[in-house]
Amino acid sequence: MMNKTDDKAWKVLKSEYLSREPWFTVRKEHVQLPNGNEIPDYYILDYPDWVNVIAITKAKQFVLVRQYRHGLGYTSMELCAGVAEKEDPSLEISARRELLEETGYGNGNWSLLTELSVNPGTHTNMTYCFLATDVEKISEQHLEATEDITVHLLTTDQLIELLRKDGIKQAVQAAPLWKYLAENHLIP
Amino acid sequence: MMNKTDDKAWKVLKSEYLSREPWFTVRKEHVQLPNGNEIPDYYILDYPDWVNVIAITKAKQFVLVRQYRHGLGYTSMELCAGVAEKEDPSLEISARRELLEETGYGNGNWSLLTELSVNPGTHTNMTYCFLATDVEKISEQHLEATEDITVHLLTTDQLIELLRKDGIKQAVQAAPLWKYLAENHLIP
Numbered sequence: 001m002m003n004k005t006d007d008k009a010w011k012v013l014k015s016e017y018l019s020r021e022p023w024f025t026v027r028k029e030h031v032q033l034p035n036g037n038e039i040p041d042y043y044i045l046d047y048p049d050w051v052n053v054i055a056i057t058k059a060k061q062f063v064l065v066r067q068y069r070h071g072l073g074y075t076s077m078e079l080c081a082g083v084a085e086k087e088d089p090s091l092e093i094s095a096r097r098e099l100l101e102e103t104g105y106g107n108g109n110w111s112l113l114t115e116l117s118v119n120p121g122t123h124t125n126m127t128y129c130f131l132a133t134d135v136e137k138i139s140e141q142h143l144e145a146t147e148d149i150t151v152h153l154l155t156t157d158q159l160i161e162l163l164r165k166d167g168i169k170q171a172v173q174a175a176p177l178w179k180y181l182a183e184n185h186l187i188p
Numbered sequence: 189m190m191n192k193t194d195d196k197a198w199k200v201l202k203s204e205y206l207s208r209e210p211w212f213t214v215r216k217e218h219v220q221l222p223n224g225n226e227i228p229d230y231y232i233l234d235y236p237d238w239v240n241v242i243a244i245t246k247a248k249q250f251v252l253v254r255q256y257r258h259g260l261g262y263t264s265m266e267l268c269a270g271v272a273e274k275e276d277p278s279l280e281i282s283a284r285r286e287l288l289e290e291t292g293y294g295n296g297n298w299s300l301l302t303e304l305s306v307n308p309g310t311h312t313n314m315t316y317c318f319l320a321t322d323v324e325k326i327s328e329q330h331l332e333a334t335e336d337i338t339v340h341l342l343t344t345d346q347l348i349e350l351l352r353k354d355g356i357k358q359a360v361q362a363a364p365l366w367k368y369l370a371e372n373h374l375i376p
Binding site for chain 2: 006007008009010018019021023024026029031033034035037039041042043044045066067068069070071072073074075076114115116117118119120121122123124126127145146148163166169170171172174175178179181182183185187
């Protein structure tokens with residue numbers, strides 16, 4: 001992904017961590033551009049990689065979750081998503097774990113659909129978006145104390161209506177959903 | 189967009205700014221969930237709203253830009269994008285200004301295509317994605333000292349190829365592009 005001979009790459013003159021908390025690891029960097037100009041205070045957010053999943057049941061229903069998001073102050077319909085933990089043997093295993101914990105759905109056929117960044121200017125991490133077809137309800141939810149998540153099954157028509165009215169606001173989730181619908185010619 | 193009677197909304201017990209720099213305004217909040225559980229250190233990033241634009245010429249070419257992104261350490265093809273300044277009379281005017289400055293393209297027919305969040309958990313702002321058709325080259329670029337941006341015209345086929353290989357990594361740009369291609373049935 002990196003281009004080592006990148007003619008536009010910035011040179012880091014100084015780098016210091018402002019915070020190293022688990023959900024807030026921030027570096028302040030003094031950088032120099034190829035044209036010689038400098039930015040003395042460029043902020044970089046270090047997060048672990050993230051995963052999300054378009055999970056579709058055998059009855060062709062999309063498994064979505066609804067939860068509160070404190071940045072926007074808004075409870076939103078979303079794809080199931082979470083963090084790729086360092087201990088996870090693969091990104092797919094991270095995504096399978098998140099789907100099972102948040103919704104109780106599992107099994108099915110999995111593939112990586114797309115790899116995206118929430119903001120390549122400020123974030124070091126990527127979000128890996130999976131497609132899981134023929135998933136089944138195989139357990140109850142297993143939520144953490146700080147999670148308040150309800151599960152919702154949507155038909156393709158309901159999902160398209162939700163997307164069209166900007167009901168899925170998280171770009172890293174809207175992108176793989178539109179991609180899936182476009183590539184499978186599911187938009188009427 | 190906000191739901192005032194939201195049963196999942198968190199209560200803010202304490203809120204303090206850690207930084208108020210232009211590109212790094214951060215609040216640390218102690219919050220309480222409806223189930224009584226508390227999170228003592230939840231971080232919120234306050235940014236102004238952002239805009240981007242799918243600009244298409246009369247010859248049906250997509251106007252893209254290529255620039256270095258220091259978070260990923262990567263020079264990427266992107267939609268023209270920028271900040272909605274407080275002084276701007278409208279979001280469309282912000283987007284028109286960014287397109288003109290970064291590419292020299294203007295005029296055309298403009299509409300709002302979708303409204304997205306880069307991360308509704310941590311970001312307070314939205315990104316407004318415009319569609320501009322029949323744009324024309326009407327001036328030279330007017331770049332800031334810290335901008336190193338080249339302009340690239342892509343056919344629809346080239347754009348689809350780029351998207352399919354994850355060449356547009358910024359989710360808030362991939363989402364409106366896939367939406368545009370899906371809604372207009374342009375995917376072969």
